[in-house]
Amino acid sequence: MTSSSALPEFFIGLMSGTSLDGVDSVVAAFDHQHCNIIQQQFTPYSSQLRQQLLALHTPGDNELETSCLISNQLAHAYAQNIDALLARAAIQPAAIRAIGCHGQTIRHRPELGFTLQLGNAALLAELSHIDVVADFRSRDIAAAGHGAPLVPAFHQAVFAHPTQHRAVLNIGGIANLTNLPAAGERVTGFDTGPGNMLMDAWIKKHRAQDYDANGSWAATGQVISSLLQQMLSAPFFSMSPPKSTGRDMFNLPWLEQLLQTQPAYRPEDVQRTLLELTAVSIVMSMTQYCGNVDALYVCGGGAYNTALVQRLQQLLPATAIQPSDALGLAANAVEAAAFAWLAKQTLYGLPGNLPAVTGARGPRILGAVYAA
Structure with missing residues (x-):
């Protein structure tokens, strides 16, 4: 956490959920129990991308290649959203500590030991020039949890x-x-x-x-x-x-x-x-x-x-x-803010899950970091 004498640390949270409507993002700063939303942005998915994502929720032909190509599309969509977000906030990428990127869930099977969120985090780091924290759910599932809700x-x-x-x-x-x-x-x-x-x-x-x-x-x-x-x-x-x-x-x-x-x-x-x-x-x-x-x-x-x-x-x-x-937190900003907070937890070496919620064996540091 930042002290009153230190400059605030800004984190970006990106959320694209099961509604498949688009990408919500926020720039957030955290102080004790308070989350301060600096700016937020929503970018709708194109109808084509939405249909492609819907199709991936059921078995089909050539799923592996299709998933990888759509992961790249999502990374570009996330990067465009972030560009618009930072422009509205008048903040440079260098001022952002990290992006917390949930990714787009296409399979969630904790009973089988896996969950899958699309979104090429390495490509997003390359495009945005900001460190990216992604894949938050897998660590909790590895500890016998559901990986959700986080x-x-x-x-x-x-x-x-x-x-x-x-x-x-x-x-x-x-x-x-x-x-x-x-x-x-x-x-x-x-x-x-x-x-x-x-x-x-x-x-x-x-x-x-x-x-x-x-x-x-x-x-x-x-x-x-x-x-x-x-x-x-x-x-x-x-x-x-x-x-x-x-x-x-x-x-x-x-x-x-x-x-x-x-x-x-x-x-x-x-x-x-x-x-x-x-x-x-x-x-x-x-x-x-x-x-x-x-x-x-x-x-x-x-x-x-x-x-x-x-x-x-x-x-x-x-x-x-x-x-x-x-x-004090807008209803349409809460989930994106949560993933900004989860990115902060990861970088601070702090747990991001609640075992009583997910069923994991204990608190775990979540997410994988992709350096810009």
């Missing part, structure tokens, strides 16, 4: 309160929950199931839109109880933490297979049911594993889904629900 360690560092029981809910493609009891009690966290991913896929198929803005389309539909119960019967929902998931488990083909056993439904009713799945699975997890939470802070793209947040509040009437902005 953001709870960051949530603990910047959002924990000495007397208030808080929870932080990140709703990206997958939703994950961090339980932050009052000081002295164990922090826990885990994936709760689909966040925006299934809703995004369904509206893309039926309305050619990338996402359901404010949940407006879902709000026109009705919950299909039989479909909801069938989706909630997926084994993941009955698993105890530590647990993590992704597109390997929840995806459009999975949904369409379930729909084959159901009558024909209006698309908007399916969309409403998918929103209900996200909300109910989050609340089930909170009720079972977090106890009485005083305040729930929401971040990620789902924080802007008005219908989803309203439904969460209906299901949790005794819990105050606010965006993470209320704690």
Whole structure:
């Protein structure tokens, strides 16, 4: 950490998550329990790159070469994002200590001992002229952990309160929950199931839109109880933490297979049911594993889904629900900031995982460093 007399150290965090919408980045500086966002940038993926990434989530021909070529494309996309970020921040690359790059997950199979995030970190270091820290998840998996979620360690560092029981809910493609009891009690966290991913896929198929803005389309539909119960019967929902998931488990083909056993439904009713799945699975997890939470802070793209947040509040009437902005960190910057923080932890030789969250054998220094 920097002292008050020292110049601040700037880190860049890069996040491209399961929503496959693009690259979020921040320039961040850290001081004790505070994360100061200097600037942030979002660069959408081209439709071609998004389709290529989606295709890689299922087995296909010549996957090895395709993965390597797309890793190079991602490195160029990340570098362009960083150029725009630094220009907006009026900061030179030499002022950045390191980039924390999550990469783009295309396989996450901790039960088989591996996870795979694309993004050529060596090429990114070459293009950006900044040291890059990448491959954060593998070390935790090597220690018998899930390698995910990793953001709870960051949530603990910047959002924990000495007397208030808080929870932080990140709703990206997958939703994950961090339980932050009052000081002295164990922090826990885990994936709760689909966040925006299934809703995004369904509206893309039926309305050619990338996402359901404010949940407006879902709000026109009705919950299909039989479909909801069938989706909630997926084994993941009955698993105890530590647990993590992704597109390997929840995806459009999975949904369409379930729909084959159901009558024909209006698309908007399916969309409403998918929103209900996200909300109910989050609340089930909170009720079972977090106890009485005083305040729930929401971040990620789902924080802007008005219908989803309203439904969460209906299901949790005794819990105050606010965006993470209320704690000084914008909802759309939290995950990128987490990987800036993880890069700092790596360079300082400090652990980046929480064993109680991931199931690893103990704290581990995460990530591999690619010098510029």
